[in-house]
Amino acid sequence: xxxxxVLQSGSLHGYALAQRIHILSSEVLAVEEGLLYPTLQxxxxxxxxxxxxxxxxxxxxxxxxxxxxxxRKHLKAELSDYDRVTQAIQDILRTA
Amino acid sequence: xxxxxxRIRYLINRRRFDAELESDMxxxxxxxxxAGRSNxxxxxxMREQAREAWGWTWLDRxxxxxxxxxxxxxxxxxxxxxxxxxxxxxxxxxxxxxSLFNMVALEPLPVRDPDSLVRLQRRSPEIISGQMPxxxxxxxxxxxxxxxxxxxxxxxRLSIEDDLEPVKTNFVSANFFRELGATAAYxxxxxAERDEAANAPPVVVLGHEFWQRRxxxxxxxxxxxxxxxxxxxxxxxxxxxxFPSLDGQGAEVWLPMTQQPYFFEGSKVxxxxxxxxxxxxxxxxxxxxxxxxxxxxxGLTNELRKQYPKxxxxxxxxxxxxxxxxxxxxPEMYKVTEMVGVLTLLILAVTCANLGGLQLARGxxxxxxxxxxxxxxxxxxxxxxxxxxxxxxxxLIGSAAGLLLAWGTLKIVLTKTASPVWLSAxxxxxxxxxxxxxxxxxxxxxxxxxxxxxxxQRQRKTLARQLLVGAxxxxxxxxxxxxxxxxxxxxxxxxxxPGFGYERVVSIDPGLGQHGxxxxxxxxxxxxxxxxxxxxxGVTVVSLVKLAPLGHSIAREDTEIxxxxxxxxxxxxxxxxxxxxxxPVLMGRSFLPKxxxxxxxxxxxxxxxxxxxxxxxxxxxxxxxxxxxxNAHVNAMNDGDSLEAYYSAQPADMPDMVVLVKSTGAPDxxxxxxxxxxxxxxxxxxxxxxxxxxxxxxxxxxxxxxxSTVTLIGLVAVALAGVGILGLVSFSVSQRLKEIxxxxxxxxxxxxxxxxxxxxxAWPVALGMAAGAGIAAAxxxxxxxxxxxxxxxxxxxxxxxILVLMAIVGLAALLPARRAxxxxxxxxxHYD
Numbered sequence: 001x002x003x004x005x006v007l008q009s010g011s012l013h014g015y016a017l018a019q020r021i022h023i024l025s026s027e028v029l030a031v032e033e034g035l036l037y038p039t040l041q042x043x044x045x046x047x048x049x050x051x052x053x054x055x056x057x058x059x060x061x062x063x064x065x066x067x068x069x070x071x072r073k074h075l076k077a078e079l080s081d082y083d084r085v086t087q088a089i090q091d092i093l094r095t096a
Numbered sequence: 097x098x099x100x101x102x103r104i105r106y107l108i109n110r111r112r113f114d115a116e117l118e119s120d121m122x123x124x125x126x127x128x129x130x131a132g133r134s135n136x137x138x139x140x141x142m143r144e145q146a147r148e149a150w151g152w153t154w155l156d157r158x159x160x161x162x163x164x165x166x167x168x169x170x171x172x173x174x175x176x177x178x179x180x181x182x183x184x185x186x187x188x189x190x191x192x193x194x195s196l197f198n199m200v201a202l203e204p205l206p207v208r209d210p211d212s213l214v215r216l217q218r219r220s221p222e223i224i225s226g227q228m229p230x231x232x233x234x235x236x237x238x239x240x241x242x243x244x245x246x247x248x249x250x251x252x253r254l255s256i257e258d259d260l261e262p263v264k265t266n267f268v269s270a271n272f273f274r275e276l277g278a279t280a281a282y283x284x285x286x287x288a289e290r291d292e293a294a295n296a297p298p299v300v301v302l303g304h305e306f307w308q309r310r311x312x313x314x315x316x317x318x319x320x321x322x323x324x325x326x327x328x329x330x331x332x333x334x335x336x337x338x339f340p341s342l343d344g345q346g347a348e349v350w351l352p353m354t355q356q357p358y359f360f361e362g363s364k365v366x367x368x369x370x371x372x373x374x375x376x377x378x379x380x381x382x383x384x385x386x387x388x389x390x391x392x393x394x395g396l397t398n399e400l401r402k403q404y405p406k407x408x409x410x411x412x413x414x415x416x417x418x419x420x421x422x423x424x425x426x427p428e429m430y431k432v433t434e435m436v437g438v439l440t441l442l443i444l445a446v447t448c449a450n451l452g453g454l455q456l457a458r459g460x461x462x463x464x465x466x467x468x469x470x471x472x473x474x475x476x477x478x479x480x481x482x483x484x485x486x487x488x489x490x491x492l493i494g495s496a497a498g499l500l501l502a503w504g505t506l507k508i509v510l511t512k513t514a515s516p517v518w519l520s521a522x523x524x525x526x527x528x529x530x531x532x533x534x535x536x537x538x539x540x541x542x543x544x545x546x547x548x549x550x551x552x553q554r555q556r557k558t559l560a561r562q563l564l565v566g567a568x569x570x571x572x573x574x575x576x577x578x579x580x581x582x583x584x585x586x587x588x589x590x591x592x593x594p595g596f597g598y599e600r601v602v603s604i605d606p607g608l609g610q611h612g613x614x615x616x617x618x619x620x621x622x623x624x625x626x627x628x629x630x631x632x633x634g635v636t637v638v639s640l641v642k643l644a645p646l647g648h649s650i651a652r653e654d655t656e657i658x659x660x661x662x663x664x665x666x667x668x669x670x671x672x673x674x675x676x677x678x679x680p681v682l683m684g685r686s687f688l689p690k691x692x693x694x695x696x697x698x699x700x701x702x703x704x705x706x707x708x709x710x711x712x713x714x715x716x717x718x719x720x721x722x723x724x725x726x727n728a729h730v731n732a733m734n735d736g737d738s739l740e741a742y743y744s745a746q747p748a749d750m751p752d753m754v755v756l757v758k759s760t761g762a763p764d765x766x767x768x769x770x771x772x773x774x775x776x777x778x779x780x781x782x783x784x785x786x787x788x789x790x791x792x793x794x795x796x797x798x799x800x801x802x803x804s805t806v807t808l809i810g811l812v813a814v815a816l817a818g819v820g821i822l823g824l825v826s827f828s829v830s831q832r833l834k835e836i837x838x839x840x841x842x843x844x845x846x847x848x849x850x851x852x853x854x855x856x857x858a859w860p861v862a863l864g865m866a867a868g869a870g871i872a873a874a875x876x877x878x879x880x881x882x883x884x885x886x887x888x889x890x891x892x893x894x895x896x897x898i899l900v901l902m903a904i905v906g907l908a909a910l911l912p913a914r915r916a917x918x919x920x921x922x923x924x925x926h927y928d
Contacts, residue, residue, distance in 0.1 A: 013120070013123065014120050014121070014123070014124045015123060015124045015127040015128065018124070033121070033124060033128075033142065034141070034142050034145070037117065037120070037121060037142055037145075037146050038142065038145040038146045038148075038149055040146075041117070041146040041147075041149035041150065042149040044102070044149075045099060045102060045103065045106075045149055045150055045151070046099060047098050047099060047102060051116070056123065058126075058127075060123060060126075061119075062119070062120065062123045063116060063119070063120050
């Protein structure tokens with residue numbers, strides 16, 4: 001879900017994606033490469049992202065991952081689910 | 097939906113996708129290294145996981161297994177070749193049997209719309225008849241709305257020109273060829289518009305093979321006039337090559353049914369309602385089902401009964417069976433096919449048990465390999481899958497070989513039995529599906545258990561091996577017993593006295609009934625014929641019988657006597673019959689000429705009906721018993737329990753009688769003389785003359801064929817079992833070589849060593865034989881039809897089969913064991 005959200009603002013290559021998540025979470029979350037790439041593959045299978053070739057900052061050809069319309073739909077669904085669950089947990093924590 | 101497309105795209109472009117992933121990860125690693133972190137993690141593992149996401153790992157694993165299986169099989173050619181051969185035989189036999197069944201019952205005839213054809217027969221709870229009167233068939237045709245057409249056929253023999261031999265003729269309804277969608281090779285075939293009218297000019301269609309044989313394939317024969325039964329008739333066409341007729345294969349000429357009286361003067365076949373004469377097929381109207389047709393026909397039959405109350409049976413109904421196949425399969429016939437199916441499956445069982453044992457043995461040899469693989473991290477499930485794949489590869493190769501074998505055998509059988517041209521041995525989709533099913537079943541049977549055992553590394557247990565041996569022995573035992581029973585029956589039929597003399601008897605059927613002779617005229621004619629024949633030199637006895645021995649028709653009554661089922665074969669004979677057929681009259685006497693209400697019963701019938709009493713003078717139905725004759729299964733040679741009842745022929749029976757002539761010398765010369773006598777008495781008659789001897793020989797050939805085929809199969813099964821046991825014992829010996837060497841070094845005698853090695857096989861063999869004999873005894877009741885005069889529990893056959901089995905098993909076990917005894921002790925003990 002986090003990967004999809006990060007990609008929403010623009011396409012990135014793998015390394016940048018990992019960095020972004022790491023930085024945006026104030027270094028709390030670090031995405032292991034061992035998790036990142038298999039997950040990206042699964043998303044490619046499901047059609048939530050596509051990969052395009054582009055040039056990186058270091059002038060090297062690399063693939064950039066972009067969110068697809070299905071991906072956006074799935075992201076919206078996941079975000080609303082997450083909100084619901086979080087709200088539910090918060091309700092319990094506050095009032096129980 | 098899109099996901100599947102993406103996955104398939106991946107499959108096709110796998111290399112490119114993988115390369116792209118790798119470049120991504122390379123880049124990532126570079127960047128990470130630049131930032132100072134260098135623990136990228138296990139690249140290989142990541143790539144593997146990434147690949148798994150696409151969901152094609154099972155395909156990869158399958159490919160791996162297949163190539164590994166191929167390599168392993170190639171490395172042990174001895175095992176592979178043996179296994180493939182064994183499988184080929186086991187599966188081949190099954191495929192051959194199924195192909196035959198397919199040809200006969202499943203594959204539709206190559207005629208127009210075979211699925212809507214039905215065979216119609218008269219039935220009632222007490223009577224079965226394959227034919228119905230032509231007039232009633234036409235009644236149904238005219239009134240049945242569920243049938244869009246009715247086809248009729250009647251077989252006959254007519255003389256052609258001045259030939260001695262008659263031609264096989266089919267009288268058919270004029271719509272016959274059109275309904276089946278046939279087109280003439282030359283000229284035209286019969287059509288309803290031209291050939292059905294009562295005053296239509298007489299026409300004939302020639303059979304293709306007959307046209308080639310007798311008319312030299314001359315295309316100008318169309319339009320010429322030939323003479324059948326001395327009547328001129330115009331040839332209008334030639335049937336197409338390989339015409340698939342619904343029945344009556346091998347007909348030489350085809351004539352329209354409506355013209356039958358033209359050739360048989362005085363014949364009442366077209367109008368008579370009391371005698372069945374034609375075989376009938378119907379074509380279901382569009383949208384009608386067979387049961388709807390049967391319903392409608394039942395209603396029509398009841399209507400018909402109002403018009404002809406005496407000729408329609410009580411509770412008569414018309415029964416329909418699918419007519420579009422080579423053989424009309426009635427439910428009773430399925431029993432025979434089931435039996436054959438079971439026998440062939442037994443062979444498969446033996447084959448698979450055989451292979452299973454071999455697999456287990458190999459498993460022990462591959463212990464190290466398995467150990468290494470398990471150590472490297474393979475799961476037991478993975479190894480199991482791989483071993484199963486190996487078995488499947490073997491099964492597929494074996495099935496292909498089996499299919500080839502079956503195809504070859506079938507081709508040979510078809511050529512040798514001169515079967516119709518359009519029957520082909522090439523497998524159709526049903527046969528191919530069957531082969532695949534067999535392969536899968538075989539894999540499961542022989543691959544599953546060993547794979548399970550090996551994967552779990554528990555193959556020390558010899559129980560599995562013993563069970564397999566037991567199963568093989570049991571199956572082979574059943575097969576051998578069945579074969580032995582059939583061989584005995586064949587012997588019995590061929591060499592024992594059938595109870596009557598057939599060598600020197602000629603039967604002459606003048607067909608008086610077909611020509612409309614009244615009983616008085618027939619009696620007169622037969623009397624004249626008898627005196628003429630008796631005057632010939634060498635003729636000893638001339639007699640009359642209604643159902644000619646070893647002839648076309650039989651009659652049978654199935655009733656119960658004192659609670660037990662009995663099949664009685666009645667016949668109507670004159671007083672000289674027993675003398676002519678050399679059937680001894682054991683008690684009482686034969687008939688007086690034209691004696692009324694007299695019956696002579698066979699010995700077996702007398703014993704059943706009146707056990708322990710004197711049957712003479714007793715009442716049998718409306719008749720009194722005047723004599724007891726020896727058992728003579730004249731009309732049912734294959735039924736050892738048949739009972740005969742001979743009724744004294746009455747004047748009313750005369751038109752249907754057949755003349756039997758017994759001579760002192762060879763009967764061959766009688767045929768032309770008899771023909772001339774018949775014709776001189778009435779030139780319009782065309783008698784059917786045959787030697788009883790030839791009919792007997794034909795029956796015997798069939799018996800021999802069946803017996804030899806089953807014996808062959810039985811021997812094959814036993815050979816397979818023998819090979820299996822040989823393999824297992826030698827393997828077991830090779831395993832325990834050291835142990836045996838030590839025992840011998842310590843002073844064990846040869847016998848003791850042999851006992852030690854073979855003991856594990858003793859009880860499976862014994863149990864297997866007992867089980868096999870038991871199953872054979874229980875199931876052999878089905879074989880009664882084929883067992884001529886031999887009980888299905890005949891002890892001699894069982895004993896013979898068991899002895900043969902024991903001999904082969906003993907040999908198979910002792911051979912490898914003996915090699916063990918002759919080994920070089922010192923070398924073995926030092927070998928490691």
